[in-house]
Amino acid sequence: MTQRWLRSAEVLARPLTRGSAVLAADGRYAATLRDLDDDVWGLLTEPATTSQLTERLAHLRRHDPPAEASVDAALTRLARAGLVREASQESRP
Amino acid sequence: VIPVDGAVVGVAAHGLAGSRVDVPPGPLDDESWAHLVDACRGAQLVGMLAATAASGDLAVTAGQDEELAVLEAESAGLSLLVEQRVLTMCSLLEAAGVDGRLLDGPACHRLAYSGSSLRTFDRAELLVPPNRLEAMLRPPAAGGGPTPTGVAVRRRRVGFRASALPDGWAGAAVGLGELSEGATIDVAGRAIRALTIEEQLVVACVELAIDSFSDRWLLRARDVAELALCADLEAGLVRRLAERWQVTEVAAEMISLVWQVFDLADKTELSVWALRLDGARSDPAARRRRPPDRTPVRTASATRVTGWSPEPAGTPIPTRRYQ
Numbered sequence: 001m002t003q004r005w006l007r008s009a010e011v012l013a014r015p016l017t018r019g020s021a022v023l024a025a026d027g028r029y030a031a032t033l034r035d036l037d038d039d040v041w042g043l044l045t046e047p048a049t050t051s052q053l054t055e056r057l058a059h060l061r062r063h064d065p066p067a068e069a070s071v072d073a074a075l076t077r078l079a080r081a082g083l084v085r086e087a088s089q090e091s092r093p
Numbered sequence: 094v095i096p097v098d099g100a101v102v103g104v105a106a107h108g109l110a111g112s113r114v115d116v117p118p119g120p121l122d123d124e125s126w127a128h129l130v131d132a133c134r135g136a137q138l139v140g141m142l143a144a145t146a147a148s149g150d151l152a153v154t155a156g157q158d159e160e161l162a163v164l165e166a167e168s169a170g171l172s173l174l175v176e177q178r179v180l181t182m183c184s185l186l187e188a189a190g191v192d193g194r195l196l197d198g199p200a201c202h203r204l205a206y207s208g209s210s211l212r213t214f215d216r217a218e219l220l221v222p223p224n225r226l227e228a229m230l231r232p233p234a235a236g237g238g239p240t241p242t243g244v245a246v247r248r249r250r251v252g253f254r255a256s257a258l259p260d261g262w263a264g265a266a267v268g269l270g271e272l273s274e275g276a277t278i279d280v281a282g283r284a285i286r287a288l289t290i291e292e293q294l295v296v297a298c299v300e301l302a303i304d305s306f307s308d309r310w311l312l313r314a315r316d317v318a319e320l321a322l323c324a325d326l327e328a329g330l331v332r333r334l335a336e337r338w339q340v341t342e343v344a345a346e347m348i349s350l351v352w353q354v355f356d357l358a359d360k361t362e363l364s365v366w367a368l369r370l371d372g373a374r375s376d377p378a379a380r381r382r383r384p385p386d387r388t389p390v391r392t393a394s395a396t397r398v399t400g401w402s403p404e405p406a407g408t409p410i411p412t413r414r415y416q
Contacts, residue, residue, distance in 0.1 A: 009281065009282035010281060010282065011281060012173045012176050012177060012180075012280070012281045013173075014169045014172060014173060014208075014210060015208075015209065015210045016143070016162075016165055016166060016169055016210050017143045017144055017146075017147035017165060017210055018147070018162065019166075021166055021169035021170050021172075021173055022173070023170070023173035023174065023176075023177060025177060025180060025281045027177055030170060030173070032166045032169075032170075
């Protein structure tokens with residue numbers, strides 16, 4: 001079973017010069033995303049697994065590639081805030 | 094040395110295609126920096142100031158950079174709050190079966206700036222049918238009905254109006270019936286109806302004329318420039334709309350103004366039209382022929398802020414707004 005993640009549709013977001021400002025449409029959560037959290041958020045316009053994200057982030061952050069555990073922790077933070085959700089729990093090749 | 098007021102224009106021009114206006118290299122001293130930040134906050138240009146600094150065009154100290162990060166996040170947060178209110182109001186309108194169009198801030202942000210960090214806003218307006226306007230602005234029923242008052246609506250960052258042309262414009266009203274089906278913009282995954290780029294540009298020109306003595310005139314000017322430079326814009330349609338809405342003079346004058354304020358290098362079909370029409374109107378003989386109640390705003394605020402003047406020295410700057 002591979003967990004795939006996607007941005008929640010009900011989130012308002014704006015890019016900042018460094019990071020993103022986000023607000024849950026129901027107003028329950030507002031934050032400024034920076035660094036790894038923002039990079040993960042930025043990639044989740046399409047569904048992706050933790051390992052796919054880690055691989056893509058390694059290309060984006062060549063000088064400082066994140067460990068899969070760090071990506072997983074970022075996803076957990078974003079999911080707890082309601083900013084991302086599971087896209088599917090189906091197995092993927 | 095570029096004066097700080099000139100720096101504000103430089104900030105307002107940051108990232109604008111073809112603009113030859115510069116900002117000072119920086120870093121600015123504390124007093125100049127405070128002045129610039131205050132001016133940009135008042136003019137709703139914090140997003141552009143942050144982008145100017147991030148690009149390195151305006152060097153900043155570590156402290157200034159930190160201050161800017163906070164201000165940018167604050168300004169972006171307020172913009173999101175406005176969008177949240179817009180979504181709520183659009184849901185209410187839809188539930189009531191009321192047609193509407195989103196104007197101003199969030200609509201302009203998406204239509205002209207492609208949703209970038211540059212354009213922030215602290216309010217939005219919705220165009221509704223005149224017979225529904227009263228209901229939207231009616232005070233809440235005793236016991237606390239859900240309908241907000243006009244004042245409350247504005248406090249909640251979303252206003253309503255029955256004409257696409259702004260309050261303070263005494264010309265023809267442009268209701269929903271005068272508009273096309275409009276464009277659709279995406280706000281948090283929801284399709285919201287807005288004006289087309291051409292309609293929004295004509296409205297933005299009138300907004301600029303109305304706001305030409307306010308702190309926000311540079312933001313309005315940037316909106317006009319961005320919309321006028323949109324690749325998808327149909328210049329002929331803009332001219333026809335301006336004529337139909339009886340704002341041809343204003344549209345031409347404001348487009349001509351922004352081309353000069355931002356020193357735009359590119360000539361477009363629309364800018365050529367505007368500069369020719371505005372130039373003809375600025376001709377002394379043409380001025381004498383013009384009815385006295387159509388005195389143009391010209392660029393009093395541009396002169397006030399930047400020292401820039403398109404007129405020969407000694408030409409009086411009109412002090413009357415369009416009414």
